[in-house]
Structure formats: C-alpha cells, structure tokens
Amino acid sequence: MRKLFALVLFVTACGSSSTTDKAVGEAEGFKTKMCACADNDRACADKVSTEFRAWRKTMKAQVTKDDEKNMSPEQKQKMTATLEAMETCAGKARGGVASPKVSEMLAKMGEFKDRMCACGDQACVDATQKALAMWTAGQMHDASRFKLTDDDQKKLNAVAGQIAECGKPNAK
DSSP: OHHHHHHHHHHHTTOSHHHHHHHHHHHHHHHHHHHHSOTTOHHHHHHHHHHHHHHHHHHHTTOOTTGGGGSOHHHHHHHHHHHHHHHHHHHHHTTOOOOOOHHHHHHHHHHHHHHHHHOOSHHHHHHHHHHHHHHHHHHTTTGGGSOOOHHHHHHHHHHHHHHHHHHSTTOO
C-alpha cells in the first residue's frame, strides 16, 4: 500500500497533464513487461523490478509538495490500476503465490492473540512471540500485493495491541 501511494506521488512530479500522461504510460510499459514474464520466472520479475525501481527513483527526485494536485482523478485511478496489475503479475512471476486475503491474515493474528493470552508462563510467551515473528516475516513478501482498508488496519492494530498486552509480564 505504501508502495502504491509513493508511486502515485512519483507520477505527480510531472506537473503538466501531458507529462503526467507520459509517466502513466511509462508505468503501463513496466506493467506490460512484468505481465509478459512467465509464471514462476523470478529472474524476469526481478529484472523488471530493478528497471522499475530505477525509473521510480528518477521520478522521486522530481516530486515536490504541490505536485499531487496536478494529477487528475482519472490519472490517479489509471496509475493505481496499472500498479495493482503489475503487482499481481509480479506475484505470479515470483512463484505464483496467491496474495493472502486480509480476512485470513486477521484470523491468523486472532489465533496468535488467543495463544498469547492463554499463556501461563514466560516460556509460552517467548515461544508465541517467536512463532508470531516467524509468521510475520513470512508474510512480508506478500504485503505489497494486497491493500488494507482503514478499517482493516484498525482491526490489525487492535489485535496486535491485544497480543502485546497479553505478552507483558504479569498480564495474567
């Protein structure tokens, strides 16, 4: 989600409509390249990603605070759709791993909360924290391929807060 927002900002650096349209077109070109990568062709996806990051860095250098207002809602929508499609194609090219659903992630976090809150000693807390850290690290490669709504983020933060509270010494 952060990636998508940052990329929309990069495009806004262009100022004029025709330049912004050009940048949106360039992003579509990267999407086309990424979607041309075969399923499970990580090397192809990594190559396109490297090229895209270089382009993004160039765009980032041009961003100013006033640039976002120069991008029309249609351009923002087109850029967002382009980047989401590119992320989907990247996921397929990097092993075909389907994006985790937010509801599944919330359910798993709920399981960790229940497990942590059921702990009766520090060894259990430590083991649960370790398992949560390992699961979270495994989710990081998927995080950019799905979007959290504000409501979903609030739910995640609430569950994370409950996990932290239950994991405190003498929380029982």
